Amino acid sequence: MKGFTALRIALRHLRSRAFQTFSVVSITAFSAGLAVALFLLAQGLRLGLIRAAEPFDLIVGAKGSPYQLVLNTVFLQDVPVGNIPWENCAALSDDARVGFAAPLGFGDSYRGYPVVGTTPDILNVRVRASDPPWLRIGEGRWCFGESEFEAVLGARAAAETGLRVGDVFQSSHGVVQSSHGLAAGGGYGHKHEEKYRVVGIAETVHGPYDRAIFVPLGVLWKIHDPHHAHEDEEDGHAHEHGEAEEAHDREVTAILVHPKSYTDAYSLAVSFQRSADKQLVFPAQTVVRLFSLMGRGEAFLSAVVWAVGGCALLTVLLVLYWSGAARGRERALLHVLGVPRRTLVFISWLEGTAALLAGTLLGELAGRAGAGAVFALLSRTTAVTPAVPLTWQECLAPAVFLCAGSLGSLAAAWNGSRTHMERLG
Amino acid sequence: MGQSPREAPLLEIRSLRHEYRQPDGSRLRVLRLDSLRAFRGEALAVAGPSGSGKTTLLHILAALVQPSEGEVLFDGRSLRASHPSSARWRALSVGYVFQDVNLLPDFSVLENLLIAGEISGVPRAAAQERALSLLRRLGLEGRRHNRPAKLSLGERQRAAVARAVLHAPPLVLADEPTASLDAENARAVTDLLLELCGESRSLLIAATHDEAVKKRFPRLVELNKLAELNKEGRIVP
Numbered sequence: 001m002k003g004f005t006a007l008r009i010a011l012r013h014l015r016s017r018a019f020q021t022f023s024v025v026s027i028t029a030f031s032a033g034l035a036v037a038l039f040l041l042a043q044g045l046r047l048g049l050i051r052a053a054e055p056f057d058l059i060v061g062a063k064g065s066p067y068q069l070v071l072n073t074v075f076l077q078d079v080p081v082g083n084i085p086w087e088n089c090a091a092l093s094d095d096a097r098v099g100f101a102a103p104l105g106f107g108d109s110y111r112g113y114p115v116v117g118t119t120p121d122i123l124n125v126r127v128r129a130s131d132p133p134w135l136r137i138g139e140g141r142w143c144f145g146e147s148e149f150e151a152v153l154g155a156r157a158a159a160e161t162g163l164r165v166g167d168v169f170q171s172s173h174g175v176v177q178s179s180h181g182l183a184a185g186g187g188y189g190h191k192h193e194e195k196y197r198v199v200g201i202a203e204t205v206h207g208p209y210d211r212a213i214f215v216p217l218g219v220l221w222k223i224h225d226p227h228h229a230h231e232d233e234e235d236g237h238a239h240e241h242g243e244a245e246e247a248h249d250r251e252v253t254a255i256l257v258h259p260k261s262y263t264d265a266y267s268l269a270v271s272f273q274r275s276a277d278k279q280l281v282f283p284a285q286t287v288v289r290l291f292s293l294m295g296r297g298e299a300f301l302s303a304v305v306w307a308v309g310g311c312a313l314l315t316v317l318l319v320l321y322w323s324g325a326a327r328g329r330e331r332a333l334l335h336v337l338g339v340p341r342r343t344l345v346f347i348s349w350l351e352g353t354a355a356l357l358a359g360t361l362l363g364e365l366a367g368r369a370g371a372g373a374v375f376a377l378l379s380r381t382t383a384v385t386p387a388v389p390l391t392w393q394e395c396l397a398p399a400v401f402l403c404a405g406s407l408g409s410l411a412a413a414w415n416g417s418r419t420h421m422e423r424l425g
Numbered sequence: 426m427g428q429s430p431r432e433a434p435l436l437e438i439r440s441l442r443h444e445y446r447q448p449d450g451s452r453l454r455v456l457r458l459d460s461l462r463a464f465r466g467e468a469l470a471v472a473g474p475s476g477s478g479k480t481t482l483l484h485i486l487a488a489l490v491q492p493s494e495g496e497v498l499f500d501g502r503s504l505r506a507s508h509p510s511s512a513r514w515r516a517l518s519v520g521y522v523f524q525d526v527n528l529l530p531d532f533s534v535l536e537n538l539l540i541a542g543e544i545s546g547v548p549r550a551a552a553q554e555r556a557l558s559l560l561r562r563l564g565l566e567g568r569r570h571n572r573p574a575k576l577s578l579g580e581r582q583r584a585a586v587a588r589a590v591l592h593a594p595p596l597v598l599a600d601e602p603t604a605s606l607d608a609e610n611a612r613a614v615t616d617l618l619l620e621l622c623g624e625s626r627s628l629l630i631a632a633t634h635d636e637a638v639k640k641r642f643p644r645l646v647e648l649n650k651l652a653e654l655n656k657e658g659r660i661v662p
């Protein structure tokens with residue numbers, strides 16, 4: 001008998017036991033898909049977060065949780081930490097160890113998109129020294145005309161708000177996001193009266209800053225200046241505030257610091273360790289520490305995935321074993337017709353392995369699709385763009401499943417071939 | 426009876442004994458056949474009550490079971506069951522008909538015949554032609570695309586006979602091929618077996634305990650029920 005006939009018999013068996021085949025394929029696809037999806041999610045998230053942190057060498061901010069500072073500054077999530085006086089930024093710019101220092105002011109938003117007050121220093125940021133600038137203008141021009149109410153939209157902010165160059169909008173105080181990540185800012189805090197005019201749209205940075213709305217830092221100070229805010233009702237009263245108060249209002253939320261060298265970075269870190277009200281963080285390190293915190297959860301999750309896979313494997317083998325056992329009479333018949341025992345084992349093995357292979361391939365596709373869907377959702381709300389690299393590791397779990405299942409089906413087939421002789425006659 | 430004195434027997438049995446070892450260690454003697462010679466083109470009925478070892482004998486003749494004692498020569502060569510080559514030998518040399526469940530349930534009648542042809546190494550075109558002509562003769566041409574479950578018992582047995590003689594094997598073994606059938610179908614199937622085996626000059630050996638069937642065979646081998654031995658080899662009363 002030719003191998004082709006064996007394959008035809010195996011495929012016919014799979015077709016005529018459609019429900020069993022469906023069960024084996026779907027159980028396999030489910031557990032393989034789960035493993036693939038979770039692996040890709042963990043991996044993609046890790047790469048996406050690390051990539052998002054890349055443009056930020058060092059961040060200086062108010063003392064507090066470094067995670068909050070990073071979450072706020074790098075990922076534009078969470079409520080901003082407290083502010084620090086502007087003088088810190090000026091001092092850092094003058095520091096010999098610092099290449100440049102770019103101030104960042106947070107606190108306002110437009111329809112959920114964070115307004116980021118900054119200065120032209122931010123245009124010096126490069127992910128790597130050889131790279132082009134991190135922020136590039138795609139359309140229009142930059143908006144650093146000091147006190148003008150002008151804004152440049154991040155690529156995603158532009159696309160999703162529909163604002164174009166020349167449009168005007170009003171920002172609100174506060175950065176509130178509804179559960180599905182879209183703006184609910186209008187209902188929170190108060191709307192600032194001043195209108196920004198869009199003068200440019202940035203090119204995509206493939207990261208959270210695609211959601212940013214850049215405005216001159218000086219304009220933020222103007223809006224939040226108590227004199228300014230109450231000008232209309234208490235005109236006379238406002239002028240009584242002295243110069244000291246004015247200086248106090250010139251604050252920044254975070255300072256992005258580019259050190260001249262590694263040595264300078266650590267030297268800076270040491271000098272900030274003694275500070276009572278400020279901290280310096282290495283965002284990349286903070287993200288990695290965040291992962292190690294998450295790592296325990298991930299280990300638990302992967303244990304669950306392996307357990308699910310194990311249970312699925314046992315179920316699949318049980319189905320294969322019983323459907324093989326139910327074919328004892330047919331194997332006996334084929335043996336009498338002259339099919340050698342090893343060919344009978346091969347047919348049964350082929351049946352099981354074909355179903356498992358279909359299941360694992362389906363699971364691989366489903367897992368990728370599932371991870372892709374979660375990534376799409378994630379990047380819509382956070383603009384973290386997770387990378388989905390095709391690596392051999394993601395195929396590891398399905399491959400282990402396939403091999404174990406295939407071996408199991410070989411064992412079941414062998415066992416079946418030993419008993420079928422008794423069914424003759 | 427077709428054989429000439431000079432022709433060598435296709436099948437020769439010498440002091441054949443078979444016992445099954447039981448779980449308690451005792452042995453069940455089920456078969457004793459001191460000698461038998463049979464030639465191509467002959468038709469032989471193996472008769473005997475239930476449990477007299479008819480099925481066991483056919484299994485031994487098909488090299489499915491190795492006898493406890495004695496020897497079976499096919500074409501002058503000793504049969505060795507469970508030898509890797511025995512399946513190949515069976516595919517080429519033996520056609521087998523069971524009492525029932527002869528056909529693969531997931532394949533049509535025609536496919537069942539063609540698969541048997543493939544297993545026996547009959548070229549596809551020749552197998553197709555032979556299968557169709559057999560099915561036509563057996564009145565099953567119109568049912569060739571049906572699964573076995575759709576056929577009556579009589580039709581299934583006729584298809585099984587066609588399957589067994591498709592490659593014109595030198596030896597055709599039939600184990601109570603008519604036991605599930607009514608008298609009319611039983612006669613029809615017996616006639617077919619005798620006719621088709623005669624045409625291909627196959628040696629037909631059919632186990633039966635049906636008197637009417639038995640009478641239609643030119644040669645008869647009677648088997649008797651043997652006794653059970655205990656662990657010490659003594660006869661259990």
Ligand SMILES: Nc1ncnc2c1ncn2[C@@H]1O[C@H](COP(=O)(O)OP(=O)(O)O)[C@@H](O)[C@H]1O
Pocket residue numbers: 422425445446453455473474475476477478479480481482
């Ligand atoms: N594999 C076996 N193991 C033990 N006893 C068996 C086995 N096969 C058949 N027998 C016994 O051998 C005897 C003869 O069986 P069998 O050859 O099937 O006879 P028949 O076909 O004439 O009815 C019966 O008593 C049966 O129970």
Ligand SMILES: [Mg+2]
Pocket residue numbers: 425479480481600
């Ligand atoms: Mg029997």
